Amino acid sequence: MSDAVWALTLCLAAVAALLVLRRRTPIAFWWLVGFPIVALRVLATYRATMDACGLTVPASAVRRATARLVGREAAPVPPHRSLPRPTGSGLVMKLRMATGQAPEDFFASADRLRHAWAAHAVHIRPTRPGWLELRLIGWDVLADVRRPRRKPDGGGLLSLPLALRDDGRWHVRDFRTVPHELILGATQSGKSVYLRNLLCGLARQPVVLVGIDCKWGVELAPFAPRLSALADTPDRANALLDALLDEMEARFRLIGMTSVLGADAVLTSDGGDCRTAIVRCRSWSSWTRWPNSSSRRTGTTRSAGMPWSPSSSA
Structure with missing residues (x-):
């Protein structure tokens, strides 16, 4: 040859x-x-x-x-x-x-x-x-996702690395910076996977998790053992939100009567005397419709800082 x-x-x-x-x-x-x-x-x-x-x-x-x-x-x-x-x-x-x-x-x-x-x-x-x-x-990193060997630390309480971005970096969700979130997307766009990753990350942290899934709990039922409350119908969701608002108002009222903070003090949801409650609402469109809107909302997130007292349950 x-x-x-x-x-x-x-x-x-x-x-x-x-x-x-x-x-x-x-x-x-x-x-x-x-x-x-x-x-x-x-x-x-x-x-x-x-x-x-x-x-x-x-x-x-x-x-x-x-x-x-x-x-x-x-x-x-x-x-x-x-x-x-x-x-x-x-x-x-x-x-x-x-x-x-x-x-x-x-x-x-x-x-x-x-x-x-x-x-x-x-x-x-x-x-x-x-x-x-x-x-x-150099190439589409989301077309064939390769999980990095090292996952970055979340950075503390309420900060979680959840997904890879199109620029190859981690998307870190920090509830202390942006406490509210609305997740929108078409079918098969990754909304449910994102919510599962978020719940799995929050489940390891000392926070109260409350779920609202008005499709009879088909999405959030696997997380029920970790959730403090799970509403799976519109009536139960309304009752749960009313209870959360009443509890939050009562605790804020208690802080107002007993607080010795100065005029420049800032209440935070990650302080020593506060426990954070994360409310996860799945399939908002099956619960209610937004007024004056023809589009459907497929997911929403609510977050509230709730003061904690020893007599209250987690």
């Missing part, structure tokens, strides 16, 4: 191995093949791409004067960047915006940057004044 045939056979075997690697372990394929190619493309075309997307600024007076001395024209200046750093789903660069630029300029050009660098997506996020994080995604 001639050397040319051997070389062709080895090339075909290498291509087949890369195709199998890309299908079986896309992260390994990205680190070995995808990242070097995309990083070189970004570095080689960075200035031209930024100029074509309108993300450059005129050169300074010193640069223009220096260019005139050598008989050249000063080129526009792109944002200063760091070297590309690989991630499990793409690469990350830090950009320093020039004077007069705003994050909105980069948000508007994200799709053009994606096409210019042949990436699946480009996400821009401000990190601090004057600095941006450009995250380039």
Whole structure:
């Protein structure tokens, strides 16, 4: 067999191995093949791409004067960047915006940057004044979800990492920052899976869980042993909400009569004398209809900070 045939056979075997690697372990394929190619493309075309997307600024007076001395024209200046750093789903660069630029300029050009660098997506996020994080995604991480080996810590009470985002990072749900939530989506969009993950995470924390599922508990019945109360009909849901409101008003009234807090004090739901109650409402549309609305609400979340007293039940 001639050397040319051997070389062709080895090339075909290498291509087949890369195709199998890309299908079986896309992260390994990205680190070995995808990242070097995309990083070189970004570095080689960075200035031209930024100029074509309108993300450059005129050169300074010193640069223009220096260019005139050598008989050249000063080129526009792109944002200063760091070297590309690989991630499990793409690469990350830090950009320093020039004077007069705003994050909105980069948000508007994200799709053009994606096409210019042949990436699946480009996400821009401000990190601090004057600095941006450009995250380039190499492939659709949600088409074939690969669970990361390490799951980040939730960050404390009422903070839970629940799902992977389309930029390859974890979505962390923090009830202390945003205590209320409304979950909407079409059929098979992942609402029930999201709720199950949320309930499983909250079940490990010292919080009161109350469920409302007006489809006779078909969604929340598996969590009944952990729930303090579960309403599975509209009448029971109304009665449960009335009881929760009465209890909350009574405890707030008790705090108002016995509190020694100052005028600048803030009541929080995660303090030492408060216990948080999470109310999960499933299939709101089967319970009631919102007035003056023709669309259906398929899920809603209510959260309330409820003061805790030793005589009250959990």
